[in-house]
Amino acid sequence: AKEPKAIMKIEHLNATFQPAKIGNPHGLQITYLKDNSTRNIFVYHEDGKEIVDWFNAIRAARFHYLQVAFPGASDSDLVPKLSRNYLKEGYMEKTGPKQTEGFKKRWFTMDDRRLMYFKDPL
Numbered sequence: 141a142k143e144p145k146a147i148m149k150i151e152h153l154n155a156t157f158q159p160a161k162i163g164n165p166h167g168l169q170i171t172y173l174k175d176n177s178t179r180n181i182f183v184y185h186e187d188g189k190e191i192v193d194w195f196n197a198i199r200a201a202r203f204h205y206l207q208v209a210f211p212g213a214s215d216s217d218l219v220p221k222l223s224r225n226y227l228k229e230g231y232m233e234k235t236g237p238k239q240t241e242g243f244k245k246r247w248f249t250m251d252d253r254r255l256m257y258f259k260d261p262l
Contacts, residue, residue, distance in 0.1 A: 148172035166191040
């Protein structure tokens with residue numbers, strides 16, 4: 141393809157290790173914003189060092205972005221902003237705004253900024 145499938149801005153990028161969710165011991169979940177909507181991609185590699193290198197590369201790029209965005213901030217102030225782990229994840233049931241709608245099982249994810257839900261974990 142001549143065009144990339146997605147462009148992820150480093151300012152909104154987050155990466156977390158998710159081996160159980162992906163079903164691979166070297167799984168990584170990458171979260172980003174697209175059109176004001178949270179999107180996820182799930183990647184893995186058979187070599188654990190390779191996926192750790194990708195995770196560290198994403199954190200290094202975010203760190204550089206934060207240094208440019210906040211030039212007066214100390215490194216110790218920027219490190220907590222490099223990546224976010226999810227505070228809680230799991231299935232719950234939700235319904236729509238109309239009382240006549242039934243409940244549907246959805247996968248909920250909460251980090252320090254948002255509560256999101258999806259049809260399934262992936």
